[in-house]
Amino acid sequence: MTNQFEDTIKKVYTAFNERNIDNALSTMQEDVQWSKAWEGGYISGHNEIKEYWTRQWTEINPKVEPVGFTQRDNGSLEVKVHQNVKDLQGNLMFDGFVKHIYTFQDGLIKTMDIELVENN
Structure with a gap:
């Protein structure tokens, strides 16, 4: 089962790096909870992620x-x-390096959190 999740994760990073928001969002639940590393706090749902990344x-x-x-x-x-x-x-x-922690529901990303890597 991990391989399926790894494929999903690779897809979301590729889409993010290509600035293809719709492809990235296709890997996520509609009510996904996403950490706003750049600003702090969390956002919820496709529209908030789209606005956050665009900004x-x-x-x-x-x-x-x-x-x-x-x-x-x-x-x-x-x-x-x-x-x-x-x-x-x-x-x-x-x-440097950080850790992104994901949970999944029905094969799609449900939550994403961020943790710092020690000795970055």
């Missing part, structure tokens, strides 16, 4: 690549991601 991309240029997958005891999927964030002039703002 984010007018101010920063993030690229995220999944580099590792770990199934947690509680059933969630931990995805270690390499995150490279530049401002719109190309200046590096962040280059």
